[in-house]
Amino acid sequence: MTKIDKNYEISYEGDLRVKMTHLKSGTTIYSDAPTDNNGKGESFSPTDLLVNALVSCVLTIIGIHFKKKDRNIKRINAGTKKVMYADPRRVGEVLIEFDFGENEFDERDLIAIKKIVETCPVTLSINTDIKIQTNL
Numbered sequence: 321m322t323k324i325d326k327n328y329e330i331s332y333e334g335d336l337r338v339k340m341t342h343l344k345s346g347t348t349i350y351s352d353a354p355t356d357n358n359g360k361g362e363s364f365s366p367t368d369l370l371v372n373a374l375v376s377c378v379l380t381i382i383g384i385h386f387k388k389k390d391r392n393i394k395r396i397n398a399g400t401k402k403v404m405y406a407d408p409r410r411v412g413e414v415l416i417e418f419d420f421g422e423n424e425f426d427e428r429d430l431i432a433i434k435k436i437v438e439t440c441p442v443t444l445s446i447n448t449d450i451k452i453q454t455n456l
Contacts, residue, residue, distance in 0.1 A: 336360070357409075367411050370446070371402045375416055377442040382433055394422045413451040430456055 329341045336353035351366050353359025364372065375398050386393045397419040405412030416437070425433070434456050437443065443452065 337363070338366075356404075367402060367404070370411060371400050371414050374414060374440070374442045374446070374452070375400050377440040378416070378437050381436045381440045385432060385436060396420055396423065410447075411450055413453065416452070416454045418455060 327343060329343060331339050333339050333350075336359045338351045339348060340351070341348045349369075350363045351369060352361060352363040354365040354368075355361040357365075359365070379396060379398065382396065383393065399417045399419070401415040402411050403413035403415070404410070418433075434454070437452065437454055437456070
């Protein structure tokens with residue numbers, strides 16, 4: 321393989337822990353194997369990062385959507401749960417509960433947000449067998 325101009329540096333640190341550094345910002349995060357898969361569960365697992373990447377993408381695209389409409393939105397919170405399937409072990413379902421707080425979204429806004437959930441780059445990058453359910 322040709323040498324790449326890398327964006328991230330990732331290293332196995334031992335004891336089922338991985339260190340990930342975003343080279344442009346210097347931000348570092350860690351992942352640990354979950355307790356149900358021989359790990360300590362002291363940080364996000366790789367599948368946790370997948371679920372959180374999905375919701376982070378959705379929230380970012382929601383922000384972009386309303387910014388383009390010159391609408392200032394306030395904090396949006398989301399709680400998530402992943403459901404693991406076995407044989408093979410994988411994320412089978414992602415449950416997302418949005419709390420729009422002080423934002424007043426009408427029916428058209430909610431339809432746009434549903435579409436964002438369905439079409440954000442992370443959604444389009446994961447296996448279509450993964451069921452994504454929301455409270456929308």
